[in-house]
Amino acid sequence: MAFIPSFSIVFESFRLAVGSLRANKLRTMLTLLGIVVGVTAVIAVVTIINGLDSTVADAFSAQGSTAFSVSKRPLVITSREDLIRFNKRKDVTDQDAEAIERLCDTCWRVGMSINGSSLVKFGENRAENVSVRGLSLEMFDIENVSLQAGRLWTEQEGRSGRAVCVIGTDIVENLFAGRSPFSVVGEEIRVDGVPFRITAVAEPFGKVLGFSRDNFVYVPFEVGQRMFGSRDSIVVHVQVRNSGLFETAKDEVRSIMRNRRKKSFSDTDDGFSIDSQDAFIGIYQNATSGIYFATIGVAVISLVVGGIVVMNIMLVSVTERTKEIGLRKAVGARQSDILLQFMIESVTVTMVGGAIGVFTGYGLAYLLSVVLGFPLLISPSSALLGVTVSFVVGMISGSYPAWRASRLSPIDAMRNE
Amino acid sequence: MENIDSNGSGLSHPYNSLIKMRGIWKTYQMGNEQLHALREVSFDVRRGEYLAIIGPSGSGKSTLMNLIGCLDTPTKGEYWINGEQVAKMSDDELARIRNKEIGFVFQTFNLLARATALHNVELPLIYAGIGSSERHDKAVDALNSVELGDRISHRPNELSGGQRQRVAIARALVNHPSILLADEPTGALDTHTSAEIMTLFEKLHEEGNTIIVVTHEAEVAERAHRVITIRDGEIEKDEKIR
Numbered sequence: 001m002a003f004i005p006s007f008s009i010v011f012e013s014f015r016l017a018v019g020s021l022r023a024n025k026l027r028t029m030l031t032l033l034g035i036v037v038g039v040t041a042v043i044a045v046v047t048i049i050n051g052l053d054s055t056v057a058d059a060f061s062a063q064g065s066t067a068f069s070v071s072k073r074p075l076v077i078t079s080r081e082d083l084i085r086f087n088k089r090k091d092v093t094d095q096d097a098e099a100i101e102r103l104c105d106t107c108w109r110v111g112m113s114i115n116g117s118s119l120v121k122f123g124e125n126r127a128e129n130v131s132v133r134g135l136s137l138e139m140f141d142i143e144n145v146s147l148q149a150g151r152l153w154t155e156q157e158g159r160s161g162r163a164v165c166v167i168g169t170d171i172v173e174n175l176f177a178g179r180s181p182f183s184v185v186g187e188e189i190r191v192d193g194v195p196f197r198i199t200a201v202a203e204p205f206g207k208v209l210g211f212s213r214d215n216f217v218y219v220p221f222e223v224g225q226r227m228f229g230s231r232d233s234i235v236v237h238v239q240v241r242n243s244g245l246f247e248t249a250k251d252e253v254r255s256i257m258r259n260r261r262k263k264s265f266s267d268t269d270d271g272f273s274i275d276s277q278d279a280f281i282g283i284y285q286n287a288t289s290g291i292y293f294a295t296i297g298v299a300v301i302s303l304v305v306g307g308i309v310v311m312n313i314m315l316v317s318v319t320e321r322t323k324e325i326g327l328r329k330a331v332g333a334r335q336s337d338i339l340l341q342f343m344i345e346s347v348t349v350t351m352v353g354g355a356i357g358v359f360t361g362y363g364l365a366y367l368l369s370v371v372l373g374f375p376l377l378i379s380p381s382s383a384l385l386g387v388t389v390s391f392v393v394g395m396i397s398g399s400y401p402a403w404r405a406s407r408l409s410p411i412d413a414m415r416n417e
Numbered sequence: 418m419e420n421i422d423s424n425g426s427g428l429s430h431p432y433n434s435l436i437k438m439r440g441i442w443k444t445y446q447m448g449n450e451q452l453h454a455l456r457e458v459s460f461d462v463r464r465g466e467y468l469a470i471i472g473p474s475g476s477g478k479s480t481l482m483n484l485i486g487c488l489d490t491p492t493k494g495e496y497w498i499n500g501e502q503v504a505k506m507s508d509d510e511l512a513r514i515r516n517k518e519i520g521f522v523f524q525t526f527n528l529l530a531r532a533t534a535l536h537n538v539e540l541p542l543i544y545a546g547i548g549s550s551e552r553h554d555k556a557v558d559a560l561n562s563v564e565l566g567d568r569i570s571h572r573p574n575e576l577s578g579g580q581r582q583r584v585a586i587a588r589a590l591v592n593h594p595s596i597l598l599a600d601e602p603t604g605a606l607d608t609h610t611s612a613e614i615m616t617l618f619e620k621l622h623e624e625g626n627t628i629i630v631v632t633h634e635a636e637v638a639e640r641a642h643r644v645i646t647i648r649d650g651e652i653e654k655d656e657k658i659r
């Protein structure tokens with residue numbers, strides 16, 4: 001006989017499933033747990049990574065793919081051997097920057113930075129590990145820094161090495177608790193003990209991956225060079241007018257720099273490194289795909305365990321309800337009707353678990369988004385994924401118990417007292 | 418046993434012969450031994466009969482009941498119910514026959530504990546694929562016919578033994594089966610309630626239902642109009658008593 005379940009039977013099965021789930025609340029909850037954990041993990045990870053992707057994309061698209069940097073060491077160093085090798089390279093200097101500016105036709109802006117970190121104090125208030133960067137004025141355009149209060153230092157001030165600075169909003173918060181950005185302009189802070197006058201406060205950049213990007217003090221490049229220059233190489237930053245010129249500019253700069261480093265065609269190492277945002281995005285994607293796969297692994301394991309629990313409980317349920325199955329068969333239930341009944345019951349359990357998992361997953365993602373500060377991007381497709389996954393788990397783990405139930409003979413079933 | 422096989426072919430089924438069993442064997446394999454629960458059983462039941470099947474335990478009467486009720490198939494032999502040969506049917510075909518032709522009443526009632534009386538009675542209609550409003554009406558009618566119209570939303574644990582058995586009888590009758598098949602229907606009831614149930618059976622018989630009661634209690638069997646006695650897997654006696 002063809003297997004065409006009537007609506008009555010589907011509805012009856014569903015009613016029954018809900019009834020038996022409600023009759024055994026504790027058991028139902030324990031059964032659901034594995035599925036809930038698995039689906040929560042999937043939903044949370046998908047949502048969090050979506051959110052992170054969008055913040056990272058926003059953060060980096062501020063510069064877009066129009067800027068790159070020339071430095072002694074690349075941004076990403078994967079081994080100790082490489083580190084040693086890169087450290088043997090010549091430092092990048094302001095003469096290199098000057099040469100690039102002079103010789104590179106496609107380069108639009110050329111800036112210099114020198115980076116360090118210092119202890120910053122205002123009176124009794126202190127902030128440790130503040131990023132202190134010496135920047136040439138071009139850097140404010142290249143990095144798209146805007147000021148919310150005060151003014152940038154002048155070229156004259158920069159060249160004469162005046163102790164002036166532009167600070168990030170974290171410094172205002174940490175050292176001048178409760179004061180407005182406007183009121184701190186003109187104050188004097190101490191960077192590694194040296195007094196600097198604040199000329200401006202930058203607009204906040206916000207957080208990326210939970211790390212604030214506003215904990216900085218920018219000083220004129222010449223001043224930065226005095227502070228850190230003896231210790232480290234500078235970084236040259238290049239920006240092109242539009243991303244179409246990006247690769248050309250990179251090639252031009254590479255050949256200029258190779259000339260300066262006197263590298264022949266046979267030298268495999270440039271003697272410097274050219275990096276762009278792509279490198280950041282590459283690291284980021286590597287890191288997140290690692291997290292992605294680890295969590296998917298956890299989710300799969302808990303779904304498998306959850307599925308086994310569901311199957312186990314369904315087998316118990318079939319055994320407990322042997323008499324009921326016998327009766328249903330006696331009054332006319334076909335094998336397919338019983339099969340359907342238990343499949344629906346199993347799928348109902350896992351779908352309820354999946355639905356709870358979707359909500360707890362979003363909840364978890366919401367909490368993390370508040371803590372780490374990235375937008376919550378709820379995608380309906382992840383909910384669909386969670387529900388689909390739990391549906392499939394229900395189908396798989398319900399099939400064997402349901403098959404066993406459907407094969408029960410009504411006589412044996414009713415003899416079971 | 419007259420007039421059941423008028424043309425002698427063994428394949429005719431006269432209108433008034435509802436059940437027709439011919440040379441039924443049921444054999445169980447117990448290790449190396451064959452156990453014959455039924456040997457060469459043949460009989461007919463006409464529409465509207467009130468039949469009791471009695472016999473000591475181990476006589477084969479439960480096996481016979483399972484075969485009559487299409488819960489099982491014979492090892493050998495032929496069985497027509499309402500003109501359909503059921504001896505060789507598949508599980509699902511048997512389910513259809515049970516749903517359409519047989520109304521079961523069990524010793525232990527076999528009601529669904531979590532379901533209301535109404536829902537218990539609706540059960541055979543669900544598997545018959547009948548829509549919910551028609552189902553509801555029919556179930557209410559059936560409950561009314563056993564005088565439980567005021568208990569439709571009670572659950573089994575809120576009903577007395579006699580009331581539970583009446584719910585089970587309503588369930589058996591709701592799909593208007595050809596046969597009401599009762600297995601020790603008073604086995605779990607006290608004397609007074611038993612009498613009540615037996616009176617109900619008589620009333621149902623008068624209304625034209627065909628009733629087969631399997632029992633080992635003489636008082637229950639005495640209420641029937643015909644008694645078949647089974648012993649060692651064979652029909653020992655088949656007598657009209659009324």
